[in-house]
Amino acid sequence: MKLICQLDQNLPLPMYEQLYRYIASQISSGQLTFDCKLPSRRELSSLLSVSESTIKSAYELLEQEGYIRSSQRRGYFVNRLEPLRDIQSSTVTAADELEPPNPLYDFSTSASDASIFPFKLWSKLFREALFHRPELLQRGNPQGEIELRNALSIFLHQYRALNAQPQNIIIGAGADYLLSTLLQMLPKNSIVGAEDPGYHGIYRNCQRLSMQINPIPTDENGISADALYNSDSNICYITPSHQFPLGISMPVGRRRELLRWASEKPNRFIIEDDYDSEFRHFSRPLPALQGLGLPGQVCYIGTFSRSLAPSMRLAYMVLPDSLMHRYKIEMIKSGETVSRFDQQTLARFISEGYYSRHLRRAGNIYARRLRELLSLLLEIPNTHVFGEQAGLHFLLHVPQHGEAELLKRAHKVGIPLHGLSEYYRRLTSPPSTLVLGFAGLKDQDLHGAVKALRTAWQL
Amino acid sequence: MKLICQLDQNLPLPMYEQLYRYIASQISSGQLTFDCKLPSRRELSSLLSVSESTIKSAYELLEQEGYIRSSQRRGYFVNRLEPLRDIQSSTVTAADELEPPNPLYDFSTSASDASIFPFKLWSKLFREALFHRPELLQRGNPQGEIELRNALSIFLHQYRALNAQPQNIIIGAGADYLLSTLLQMLPKNSIVGAEDPGYHGIYRNCQRLSMQINPIPTDENGISADALYNSDSNICYITPSHQFPLGISMPVGRRRELLRWASEKPNRFIIEDDYDSEFRHFSRPLPALQGLGLPGQVCYIGTFSRSLAPSMRLAYMVLPDSLMHRYKIEMIKSGETVSRFDQQTLARFISEGYYSRHLRRAGNIYARRLRELLSLLLEIPNTHVFGEQAGLHFLLHVPQHGEAELLKRAHKVGIPLHGLSEYYRRLTSPPSTLVLGFAGLKDQDLHGAVKALRTAWQL
Numbered sequence: 082m083k084l085i086c087q088l089d090q091n092l093p094l095p096m097y098e099q100l101y102r103y104i105a106s107q108i109s110s111g112q113l114t115f116d117c118k119l120p121s122r123r124e125l126s127s128l129l130s131v132s133e134s135t136i137k138s139a140y141e142l143l144e145q146e147g148y149i150r151s152s153q154r155r156g157y158f159v160n161r162l163e164p165l166r167d168i169q170s171s172t173v174t175a176a177d178e179l180e181p182p183n184p185l186y187d188f189s190t191s192a193s194d195a196s197i198f199p200f201k202l203w204s205k206l207f208r209e210a211l212f213h214r215p216e217l218l219q220r221g222n223p224q225g226e227i228e229l230r231n232a233l234s235i236f237l238h239q240y241r242a243l244n245a246q247p248q249n250i251i252i253g254a255g256a257d258y259l260l261s262t263l264l265q266m267l268p269k270n271s272i273v274g275a276e277d278p279g280y281h282g283i284y285r286n287c288q289r290l291s292m293q294i295n296p297i298p299t300d301e302n303g304i305s306a307d308a309l310y311n312s313d314s315n316i317c318y319i320t321p322s323h324q325f326p327l328g329i330s331m332p333v334g335r336r337r338e339l340l341r342w343a344s345e346k347p348n349r350f351i352i353e354d355d356y357d358s359e360f361r362h363f364s365r366p367l368p369a370l371q372g373l374g375l376p377g378q379v380c381y382i383g384t385f386s387r388s389l390a391p392s393m394r395l396a397y398m399v400l401p402d403s404l405m406h407r408y409k410i411e412m413i414k415s416g417e418t419v420s421r422f423d424q425q426t427l428a429r430f431i432s433e434g435y436y437s438r439h440l441r442r443a444g445n446i447y448a449r450r451l452r453e454l455l456s457l458l459l460e461i462p463n464t465h466v467f468g469e470q471a472g473l474h475f476l477l478h479v480p481q482h483g484e485a486e487l488l489k490r491a492h493k494v495g496i497p498l499h500g501l502s503e504y505y506r507r508l509t510s511p512p513s514t515l516v517l518g519f520a521g522l523k524d525q526d527l528h529g530a531v532k533a534l535r536t537a538w539q540l
Numbered sequence: 541m542k543l544i545c546q547l548d549q550n551l552p553l554p555m556y557e558q559l560y561r562y563i564a565s566q567i568s569s570g571q572l573t574f575d576c577k578l579p580s581r582r583e584l585s586s587l588l589s590v591s592e593s594t595i596k597s598a599y600e601l602l603e604q605e606g607y608i609r610s611s612q613r614r615g616y617f618v619n620r621l622e623p624l625r626d627i628q629s630s631t632v633t634a635a636d637e638l639e640p641p642n643p644l645y646d647f648s649t650s651a652s653d654a655s656i657f658p659f660k661l662w663s664k665l666f667r668e669a670l671f672h673r674p675e676l677l678q679r680g681n682p683q684g685e686i687e688l689r690n691a692l693s694i695f696l697h698q699y700r701a702l703n704a705q706p707q708n709i710i711i712g713a714g715a716d717y718l719l720s721t722l723l724q725m726l727p728k729n730s731i732v733g734a735e736d737p738g739y740h741g742i743y744r745n746c747q748r749l750s751m752q753i754n755p756i757p758t759d760e761n762g763i764s765a766d767a768l769y770n771s772d773s774n775i776c777y778i779t780p781s782h783q784f785p786l787g788i789s790m791p792v793g794r795r796r797e798l799l800r801w802a803s804e805k806p807n808r809f810i811i812e813d814d815y816d817s818e819f820r821h822f823s824r825p826l827p828a829l830q831g832l833g834l835p836g837q838v839c840y841i842g843t844f845s846r847s848l849a850p851s852m853r854l855a856y857m858v859l860p861d862s863l864m865h866r867y868k869i870e871m872i873k874s875g876e877t878v879s880r881f882d883q884q885t886l887a888r889f890i891s892e893g894y895y896s897r898h899l900r901r902a903g904n905i906y907a908r909r910l911r912e913l914l915s916l917l918l919e920i921p922n923t924h925v926f927g928e929q930a931g932l933h934f935l936l937h938v939p940q941h942g943e944a945e946l947l948k949r950a951h952k953v954g955i956p957l958h959g960l961s962e963y964y965r966r967l968t969s970p971p972s973t974l975v976l977g978f979a980g981l982k983d984q985d986l987h988g989a990v991k992a993l994r995t996a997w998q999l
Contacts, residue, residue, distance in 0.1 A: 094698065102701065102827075105792070109832070147791030162796050195674040204670050211663050215654040218849045219980070239553065242561065254713040254853070254877035261874070265748050285873060289724050290749070332606030333564075337621050368561075374568070390677045392880040394713070414744060415720070418713035418877060421851040521678070 088129060096131055097138035104139065108148050108159055119149060119157040185495035186530035190326075190474045192521025193391050197443045202435060203426060210425040217421040223413045225252025225397070226421060229428035233397055236431050237383070241358065242368035244376045245399040251408065254394040254418035256356060256384040261286045263380055263398060266407045267316060268348045274314030276304050278504035280325045280354065283318045296506035299324065303331035306338035317343065317351045321370050322358035326504045326516045328468015328475055336370050343378035350404075351379045357472040359388040359440055362448040377401045385427070387473055387520070388440060395419060395427055447473060447520060450527065454519055457531040461540050474518040476501060481540055484513045490537040496530070547588060555590055556597035563598065567607050567618055578608060578616040644954035645989035649785075649933045651980025652850050656902045661894060662885060669884040676880040682872045684711025684856070685880060688887035692856055695890050696842070700817065701827030703835045704858040710867065713853040713877035715815060715843040720745045722839055722857060725866045726775060727807045733773030735763045737963035739784045739813065742777045755965035758783065762790035765797035776802065776810045780829050781817035785963045785975045787927015787934055795829050802837035809863075810838045816931040818847040818899055821907040836860045844886070846932055846979070847899060854878060854886055906932060906979060909986065913978055916990040920999050933977040935960060940999055943972045949996040955989070 088099050107113040119125075122140065126133040140157055143149045149157045210217060224230070230247035237243035253259040264273075264286055275283045277296035287294040295312045298305050304319050317339060321331035343349045353370050371381040384396035400408065417424075430436050455466055458477055469475035479487055484500040491498045498517070502510035522530060547558050566572040579587065581595040588595075599616055602608045608616045669676060683689070689706035696702035712718040723732075723745055734742045736755035746753040754771045757764050763778050776798060780790035802808045812829050830840040843855040859867065876883075889895050914925055917936055928934035938946055943959040950957045957976070961969035981989060 105827075109796075145789070145791075147793045160793065162793060191679050193677060195677045198674070198677055200670055200674070204667055207666065207670075208663055211659055211666075215657070215659070218652060218654045218657055218851050220650055220850045254717070255875055257874045258713075258717070258877055281873070285870075289870060330604070332604075334606045334619065334621060337568075368564075391679045392677050392876070394877055394879055411744075411748060414740070415716045416714055417851070418717055418853055420853055420879065420882060423879060423882075 088131060097135045097142070100129070100131070100135065100139040101142045104143055105146075105148055108143075108162065113159050115159055115161045117159040118155075119159070121156055184497050186526055186533065187521030188496065188498055188517045188519070188530075189521055190499070190516060190518035191386070191391055192518060193387065193389075194443070194446065194520055197439070197446060198390055199435065199439060203430070206426045206429050207422060209429075210422045214425065217425060221417050221421045221424075223416045224408075225250065225417060225419070226424040226428060228432070229424045230397075232428045232432040236436065237369075237399070240437070241355070241383075242372040243381060243399060244372050245381070249399050249402065249405055250397055251400065252395075252397050252417065252419055252424060254396070256354065256382050256386065256396045257282050257286070258394075258418060259382055259396055259398045260352075260354070261290070262412060263352065263382070263400070263404075264290055264292060266404055266412060267350065271316050271348070272312075272314045273316040273318055274304075274309050274312050275318040276320065276324060277506045277508050278326055278501065278510065279318075279506070280320065280356075281504070283352075283354075284506070296508075298508055299327060299329070301329065302335040303329050304335075304339070306335060306342060309339070309342055315346065315349045317349075318354065319351065319370075320354045320356060322355050323468070323470070323472035325354075325356065326468075326474070326476065326499075326501060328470065328472065330470060331370075333373075336373055340370070340373060340375050340378070344375055349378060350401075352382065353379055354382045356382075356384055357387040357474075358383070360444050360447055360473060361471040362444070362451055362469070371399060377403065380404065388443065389427075389436075393423060395423065450519055450522065450524055451475070453524075454522070454527050454531070457527060461531075461535060461538075473520040474516055477515045477517055478511070479513050479515065479538065479540070482513060482538060484510070484515070487513060487515060487538060491534060494533055494537045496533060496537070547590060556594045556601070559588070559590070559594065559598040560601045563602055564605075564607055567602075567621065572618050574618055574620045576618045577614075578618070580615055643956050645985055645992065646980035647955065647957055647976045647978070647989075648980055649958070649975060649977035650845070650850055651977060652846065652848075653902070653905065653979055656898070656905060657849055658894065658898060662889070665885045665888050666881060668888075669881045673884065676884060680876050680880045680883075682875045683867075684709065684876060684878070685883040685887060687891070688883045689856075691887045691891040695895065696828075696858070699896070700814070700842075701831040702840060702858060703831050704840070708858050708861065708864055709856055710859065711854075711856050711876065711878055711883060713855070715813065715841050715845070715855045716741050716745070717853075717877060718841055718855055718857045719811075719813070720749070721871060722811065722841070722859070722863075723749055723751060725863055725871060726809065730775050730807070731771075731773045732775040732777055733763075733768050733771050734777040735779065735783060736965045736967055737785055737960065737969065738777075738965075739779065739815075740963070742811075742813075743965070755967075757967055758786060758788070760788065761794040762788050763794075763798070765794060765801060768798070768801055774805065774808045776808075777813065778810065778829075779813045779815060781814050782927070782929075782931035784813075784815065785927070785933070785935065785958075785960060787929065787931065789929060790829075792832075795832060799829070799832060799834050799837070803834055808837060809860075812838055812840045814840060814842045816846040817842075819903050819906055819932060820930040821903070821910055821928070830858060836862065839863065847902065848895075852882060854882065909978055909981065909983055910934070912983075913981070913986050913990070916986060920990075920994060920997075932979040933975055936974045936976055937970070938972050938974065938997065938999070941972060941997060943969075943974070946972060946974060946997060950993060953992055953996045955992060955996070 088096050122133050122136040125136045144151055147160055149159055151157050229252060230250040233250055234245050234247045237245045260282060273287050273292060273294040274297045275294055276299050284294055295314050297308045297312060303321060303324050309317055339351060343351050355369055369381060371379040381399040458464060463480050465478040467476050484502055488498050488500050498515050501514035501516055547555050581592050584595050585592040603610055606619055608618055610616050688711060689709040692709055693704050693706045696704045719741060732746050732751060732753040733756045734753055735758050743753055754773050756767045756771060762780060762783050768776055798810055802810050814828055828840060830838040840858040917923060922939050924937040926935050943961055947957050947959050957974050960973035960975055
């Protein structure tokens with residue numbers, strides 16, 4: 082039995098903790114065996130030149146956790162421990178921690194322009210919540226702060242013609258989280274019909290929850306109502322304001338066809354994902370499908386990721402009464418997922434009018450940038466742009482090369498891009514089309530970015 | 541056709557939007573029917589006394605959305621719209637929005653003492669992140685900020701003897717969210733064994749994900765290893781540091797039995813929920829089970845809800861390599877759920893030593909409060925306290941009344957309490973036992989609270 086161990090006064094661990102860990106490891110590894118007697122406190126104290134009270138604390142801890150037992154007057158003895166089978170350590174290697182390098186020019190569809198964010202105002206509102214409302218430290222309403230839901234209810238009515246009562250709104254840490262929550266609340270054995278091409282997240286979430294999902298083809302007006310009727314889906318997931326990725330604004334006729342489909346059976350629901358409806362560059366925002374009627378059949382999901390800050394994880398959904406009922410029974414106990422301080426900050430940001438001002442300002446900046454970018458891109462011969470009416474991305478058709486070649490060449494010069502074919506499930510993508518986001522580009526970089534692409538593509 | 545509508549300059553909506561909404565609603569409701577011709581712009585302009593450009597904007601919007609079509613030189617005509625079937629509006633009524641009234645004395649197990657929270661320091665660190673790192677507005681690493689994972693890795697090693705590499709840590713918006721994420725990553729058809737009595741959340745999450753869950757009885761050392769062996773579970777969910785709700789600290793012998801169980805089949809995992817291990821009042825923190833060995837079989841979940849602020853939704857889990865591998869394939873694309881600013885604030889709070897100082901301070905305050913509360917409660921004849929060694933709750937046995945009666949009488953005087961029997965699934969609860977949290981009580985209220993209970997119980 083080796084009891085000479087290194088105790089180091091310079092370590093952040095107290096001496097008795099070091100001693101405790103050492104003896105525990107000796108017992109665990111089998112070096113100190115069952116019924117072996119430990120040295121008395123006095124003995125070990127002089128052996129290690131530490132105080133008896135240090136030894137006492139370590140022994141007490143060991144006894145408390147069951148490593149050793151004390152026997153009156155006889156001293157301390159090692160307990161019998163279940164031997165641990167040697168198992169090979171896992172052979173799976175964790176993936177690299179390497180963050181992707183910063184792109185030379187950022188055409189991603191999820192970026193945002195940091196220079197537009199109202200840092201000072203946000204900080205002021207946040208501090209006021211922090212210092213004046215300490216009660217916000219405690220658990221809040223799992224559905225979200227009532228002040229935020231009230232503010233959203235009014236805003237959504239005014240700006241998106243939504244029928245959203247505060248009691249039908251749920252706040253959550255990102256649209257993807259809310260989508261997953263919603264899918265778990267739908268009737269058992271629901272089958273989802275989703276746009277093809279479409280948002281990866283709906284396919285990913287359904288797969289994870291073992292829900293069946295049918296890709297439904299889209300035409301020039303968005304998801305095909307005929308194909309939806311011919312599928313066995315009872316849930317229809319759509320992005321009607323600005324179809325992702327095609328950029329189509331669904332006309333009212335198709336919207337009503339879908340609402341009619343939903344109304345025909347009680348278990349049918351439409352999920353309207355309005356991920357970037359805040360920005361329309363060449364016309365007014367379209368009213369949301371949710372407000373057109375049948376509020377009992379439409380679930381609406383919105384987010385502040387595109388309009389305010391991608392990283393703050395502020396999103397919401399508006400559910401019909403029947404699903405709110407299920408939420409209150411099944412989901413509400415999970416608790417809120419967004420900091421109450423952030424929620425209260427956002428509530429004031431909206432209700433005191435800052436958000437609409439911010440949207441106007443951001444909308445102007447983005448529209449100007451889009452116009453300039455489009456005019457530069459359209460100088461490339463034979464290119465064609467579509468889906469640019471709204472949102473923060475558009476499609477660019479460049480017929481001179483195959484899509485893979487376009488991506489490869491851009492990637493080589495440090496510009497990662499997405500091709501349209503990535504988003505197709507069953508249908509074939511139109512050839513040589515890129516999905517370009519422009520919120521993350523800097524105004525002063527537009528010329529350089531287009532020039533770099535033209536050089537890479539030799540066009 | 542009635543085209544005299546009220547346009548109101550004082551509304552926040554622009555005039556053309558009001559006109560657009562009015563005409564759209566007339567078409568939707570069938571008042572304006574298919575092929576009906578709209579008045580010319582000039583005509584309507586003089587009829588409504590608004591500018592022609594207002595009419596033009598409204599008509600353009602209506603056309604864009606497919607409500608009307610323009611026919612060259614002939615004017616605007618109403619399109620055919622899919623009729624919407626009349627459906628009865630949903631009869632489910634949303635539950636009341638009433639927040640539960642503030643309790644007279646707060647014995648809940650999820651509260652925290654707001655007076656301990658370092659408001660000024662937090663605000664300072666938050667502002668520094670906000671003003672000096674605008675790049676934090678963009679999407680971050682879905683697994684969590686690397687600075688926070690580094691800080692946690694070191695902290696967990698020093699304070700909980702955890703083997704937690706930064707690349708095995710995932711940050712998320714609350715322990716419940718992380719638990720749900722983890723359950724979705726476990727091998728298909730996994731069966732969970734969980735403590736009985738135990739935390740409601742594990743039962744709730746399994747039910748939602750349609751996973752089978754077995755309640756496993758507990759004895760004086762925590763979950764029964766024999767019963768676990770006799771069940772068909774391959775996942776074992778436990779709270780070994782301070783069993784919820786019983787307050788048992790699992791001795792090392794039982795811990796090793798469980799680790800041995802886990803090692804015997806490759807698909808077995810232990811979920812160690814360490815929800816309030818930061819506070820031990822009468823001894824040093826026990827090291828986590830995760831650090832005892834077999835890091836390939838143990839998933840560790842921790843949270844800052846109890847130790848810092850319940851409302852900030854800051855939690856983390858440490859997964860073995862094999863599950864990290866699945867996470868990177870299946871879950872990582874969902875994105876982060878905690879604001880990057882909060883994550884960076886917390887990272888500095890930990891790595892600059894503020895968190896350990898905060899824990900010492902909070903631990904002293906809570907231990908003093910606990911001692912005083914216990915001494916007051918034990919003056920009630922025949923009462924017995926257990927599970928008080930650690931954490932922020934303990935159990936109180938009051939034999940003079942039945943549990944329901946104890947709860948009812950306390951509730952009547954404005955003190956909501958929880959009974960132990962709430963947490964039992966299959967076993968029978970020991971009679972007349974209350975689960976009392978003390979983090980939300982104020983020091984100056986202890987006498988009053990105990991007095992109120994004694995009066996209510998006539999003891």
